[in-house]
Amino acid sequence: MERKVRVRFAPSPTGPLHIGGVRTALYNYLFTKKLGGDMLLRIEDTDQTRYVPGAEQYIIEALEWIGIKFDEGVHVGGKCAPYRQSDRKDLYKQYADQLITFGWAYYAFDTAEELEVLRKQYESEKKNFQYDCNTRLGLKNSLTLSAEETEKQITSGNPYVIRFKFPANTEILVQDLIRGDVRMDSNLLDDKVLFKSDGMPTYHLANVVDDHLMEISHVIRGEEWLPSAPLHVMLYKAFEWEDTMPQFAHLPLLLKPDGNGKLSKRDGDRLGFPVFPLQWQDPKTQEISSGYRETGYFPEAVVNILAFLGWNPGTEQEMFTMDELIQAFSLDRISKSGAKFDLEKAKWFNHQYVLQKTAKEIAELFMPILKDKGINSSMEYVEQVCSLSKDRVNFVNELWEQASFFFISPDSYDEQVVKKRWKEDTPAHLQKIIEIIGNTDFEKQILHDTIISYIEQNQLNMGQIMNCLRLSLVGAAKGPDLFEIIMLIGKNETISRITKAINTIK
């Protein structure tokens, strides 16, 4: 049976979406679009205690920035609406009840405190407590209580949860598109809570019910879900939805570049690179975490970086547009082991995109930064500056550091260069050059030739004069072609800067 490909990205609004989540969304997107399928955004907010205001909006904005388009979802609607689990709350109970009716689940009345005591007790005996087929018969639930007692507990308003009843002695097979067949022994699995005492389903129930109702064909998610995949498989079986059970693909995790462990939200800016797509301010602590967007990464670059963290096309091509990625993507080229984020490579990718963009595109992004610095240059001028300088930076916001001299005369001069190049007779020669510039046609080639011939005629050291001239105009030994700079800043400014240098240095 050919089924329409439908995937979903289903984050919890517990804070800013972390970059690993963005990658998961991206892989889902690439996969489904390659196959002409649908992409849905579902918000899994079944844990009211962890709800963070603004997080949902953040997720939507981040995904939009990165360039992932949704066919259905909280923000765009669709035939399976609503797409927010809290708005679907009333829907889940009947499914939990259905499971109970058919003996796949049971009510449990043990309080969190009671279970905690049990866990402590087991721990002190170096054992591990688990609510499972070995222990459930000794606990307070509808399996051990009589029907009347169970009924009484429920009607009297005592809090209860609904747990999945894992069958004993069963081997559960999870067929993973990335990892192959994974088998687990049902005796080792615990009876997970499906329905909480607050009337909300847990992830496991809501996830399976919604994926079924939304006709999801493939579940592509992080590897942290692999251990609970057997439960999900069993739920499909219990609901008799096996025919349309989605195929699973568990993605390798994104690891911390230093040390070990998976990259977490907590890592923040400790590692020198953002872990969030967009900047985020914690509504409670006001603490700000940097984002890729604000740091200066292009969304295309982030997509390219993320795509290569755990996947590769099998060719030598490294630069990919979103469309190219969609064409090239396939699940079987995803690696199995976790990937560490490489900051240097990330910068290199961004640099490649700076290179690719036109001076005009870069200028448009540089303009606001200039405004911030109090510079009011024309677009034409900024564009020319960018055309000369953009290849030298990884990020647009590094342009100021690299090209500020195009806008303001240097206030200081690199001491190293002064020490090495600025000699007794330098001012006199520069004075001559001022004259040359003043009296020669203000044209790049002519100016160049005239100054060079001056140097040659006087048998001067080329580097000496040229470097001092550069020092006067730029303030340091950096920047593009000297004559390009002169042409751009103009005759008067050039002369005034040289004069200023002569009067200032030494």
Next chain:
RNA sequence: GGCCCGUUCGUCUAGCUGGCCCAGGACGCUAGGUUUUCAUCCUAGAAAUCAGGGGUUCGAAUCCCCUACGGGCUACCA
């Protein structure tokens, strides 16, 4: 502790159906070249005894087993 997943240059990885691999590419690094500067760019180089040990085989990074290490999960969180 238990269960599950993983392990090729510092990093991302190619290699998956065994010989073309004394392991290829990219980032980074080093050295040259271009640029009279810096950066870009170009070229070259160092860099993995394919986690270790056993098999299978004429032949293994590639197949099997064991061990070690790393990671994930083990909540009325997702």
